[in-house]
Amino acid sequence: MHRKCSEQRPSCEYCSSTGKQCSYDKVLKWGGRSFKKSCFGQVLSTGAVVKQSEKRSGSNAPYQQPFVYGPGADDNGTSTTTLPTTGPAHISGLPTWTGASYSKPPSSNGDVSPDQAASSPSNATPDTESAYITSPSGLTVASNGPLNETILDVDDVSCDTTPDPAVVDSCQDLVLGVTQQDATSSVDLEVNLDWLPWLSKVDRSLLNHFTLTVTSYLSLHQTMQNDFCTVLLPMALDTSHGTHLLSAILGLAAIHQISLGSYNDEAYLAQLRYTSLQQLRLQSIGHSAALDEQSIATALTLCLCDILAGGEKPKSWRLHLQGAATMIRTYFSRHPPNSGNILVLWRWWKSLQSLSVLLGNPTPEVNTKSALTLEPPNQNHYIDTYDGFSTKLHPVIEEVDMLNAESQALQKLEATLGHDDPSVKVLRNAHSTRCATLIEKISAMMDDPVTELDPASSSATPFDPSSDYFSLNEAYHLAVMLQVYQRAMNLTVTDTRVQEVVKRGISCLRSITLYDFASPGVATLQPLFIFGCAAHEEEDRRFVMDWIERMRRTYSLRNTDSAREFLLELWQERDSMGSMGAQLQYHQLLAEKDWDLSLW
Template sequence: MSAIFDGGFVYSSNRLTPVAPAPPPDAELDSTSDSSFSSSQQQASSMQSTQNLNSSDFDLAIPMSVDPLSFMAPSDRHLLQYFMYNASRALATHSLVHQEVCEVILPMAVVNQALLHATLALAAIHRNSFMFNAHNTLGDNGKDDVAHFTTTSIAHLRRELQKPAGDSLGPKLATIRTLFLCEAISGSPTLRTWRSHFLGAKALFSSMEWERGIQDIKKDPSLPFLRRWYNITEALVALTPEGLAEESPDFSGPRSLCGPNDSQTCIDAYTGCTDDLAGALREIGALARERRRRTKGPGLRPQLSEAEFLRMADRLEMLIQGMITRDRSGTAVYNVSGPPGLSVKEFEEFLLCNEAYQHTALIHIHRQIRLLSSDSPLIQDCVKRIIDCVSRIKPAATLSPLTLLTTPLFTAGCEARGTDRGKIIVLLKEMYNHLHLPNMKRALEVLEDFWWASADGKTSWESFSSTFNVFF
């Protein structure tokens, strides 16, 4: 059994163990023969009595359909409908993604209590964003609803994780994904628990791949979708100050700039970026974490010398710049993954979203690995380009790549100067007013606090952010 203990949560996954077969019928025959004989007599008598009744004495009403949500309280049913028609659309980049989420998640949610309550919590968080009072705070009822759904979901999930391995892991991973999203978009000042959910998903994926093999994973239609969520989440977690702390980084270098599969690279409509960019973000995060380790502990034996850090930074920058050139040409990125149905304008907006993440990667290379100052022209050029990319995406209340762009804007905001800060304020406010995702509002609050704290020029983002664990 593997387990993750973090933030008060416990994630565990049992190794595959054969379930003991049921005892043969003969084992219990003697002890139940009398009662079975008596029961048989009663059934025979009942059947005879029924046959003697005239069929006209019955007026059987056969329902034309069965309501799969009849077990739910009216308020919960309303909230699930809110998720389907409102919250899930605000979180989706496109109608194709929204359809995929509904087809994968909702059928599992109606038969799995852990996933159902996590989904209700996510819906309640989005709905509550419309219910702030005059003091810009949420009433106790809204907070209590989210806490109730989340706690109930975790309680059911814990029980499911203790069952013998062998049943589908799809609902468990879908529950963890939804709980992670609850923490990531909630805008709560206490954002520690998102990491425990991420590590829980990591433990389940690792256990599943070790025990069942890739072919068995492909048999569950929900797992490819959940793997896409995990891959981009892992890449973004790698960029946080704590990084992927449990892993030993591989500094063998990034992949070739002109790999054989470059012509097949495509943007994933769910993640808003190319698959190879997600891999590069993980490499950048691993190198940045090693750089922080070397800076904070000069006495530790470093894995890389200063010259090697700079050489790796050069290679990673060349990798990202090569992606930008390729994607701007419009020849290598042939489509967004999934069925056709994108207009030219929609495809251009996904390219802008992807480029915003590419410049986010460059900021991390320059700041975290090269250790350039925030006012470096290389960094400020990336800030301006991120602002430009986001500004060119049409504002929309639902089904927009803007739902993914809090991270690039927040990264740019940490380095922004002068009028660029005002532009980021406008963009985050506009995004929140359309999509009502609380993390957008929270990102702006954190940025404004940081700008005020760093006005003297002595407070860096690294020192300011060390007091809390942010994930936007």
């Protein structure tokens, strides 16, 4: 007859009456077999041990892992990285940023392939109670079952230590190096492995589009495209500290595919942007050079996302550009700028910054912060492949911006004190003298142009880009001169000097060829827009519209649509105003529309 045990300690009532040794230990069986014959036991027999994970202190710890697989004492283990909590955004099939660590999704039917486990972007739900992810950097096994409550001491388990040969074969997928192989024997390698299997098919497609297409349409030279790929991609695929850069890159690719009409998941694009922004806000700047570089790259990529999405919204791309400048300045103060990554990121930022200054800031102010430069002061000048113009032109662009700020301040003084006030006359004369001096300086630079190409652009290209670079360099010099006439001197578009520059600039652009790969034609939108803002004759306007349409068909960047929309409105406004329309400057219409346009 079976009687219920009294469960008294240290010996139950039945064992005390019969004199038997009382034990509450239960021999563990695993899948109907003894423990050491089970798959888990076979793993432990190879030298692996059960490691206790570090407990998180505090009541705010969102998750605590019961145990992880770890190597023996003589092996080098893969640590589990604890990440700060962010928003609920999730990249399908990608290591998700959670409040815990990276862990493998639990499955009742064994292992699931990444493509099966990953949900598509359209099905991705931000509100997930517990996010399980697959990390490429290491495997962490989490369990919410009974093992969460009881941690077994493997050394205390008493069972047969003889491995069952019938079971060894079933454990080969879990144990590496169980069977001895002849050192001279060949190893069969699996061919046609999936590329980045821990990413979903959608994310792999977006990443492939960024690598092959987006970087090509944003680069003036093959070297520049190689820089983007060799610097951004390794940093993005290192998700040990978050997916903010990878999310931004995938978002940039999605924006371009939406422009092409081959992608329409706006919800997933918004989710990628949210993920990148939330995680970027939580990054600690100034402690690690590698992490700072990743954050700088994220800010610049987000800036480019806003530009290619249209580039007209105020307080969007410019805020990211300013944030990148702040992080670069912090980087220079904390780390030696001897990294190849920071050099590429600095050149990228410098290019975006120069063009943002060239087109004008809606709220101009004199920059009192120190310049961010890595160039030696006496370096020979060359045509920068990141900019499309000579390195001699950078200080001139900054000076144009300062003259524009002076001009606006003088207009306010004249409105308050009157044109005949002696102080206003002195300031106006000094301002006019500086403008004339700058015009002469730009003319001298074009008479003796820089003909040396970027020393870093040594990789082979499908064509000789020299003539296109020389024409593009001259076009940018003419665009800067036109900015002095319009933004600093407020000349009307019908002025002879303005129209001469427009004609000459259009002639430079005619000699440039647009290719569907990395080439100088990528950078023609900015000078073209400046020439278009001053175009008065119908022939010039027609050329500008035709060129914008060619760029739209070739590169499919949305800021070309913004440029076309603005120019058509500007021309219509001037024509409707009659003779007074020539006095309407493009930056005045930008201010009325509350646009902050970037055409990088």
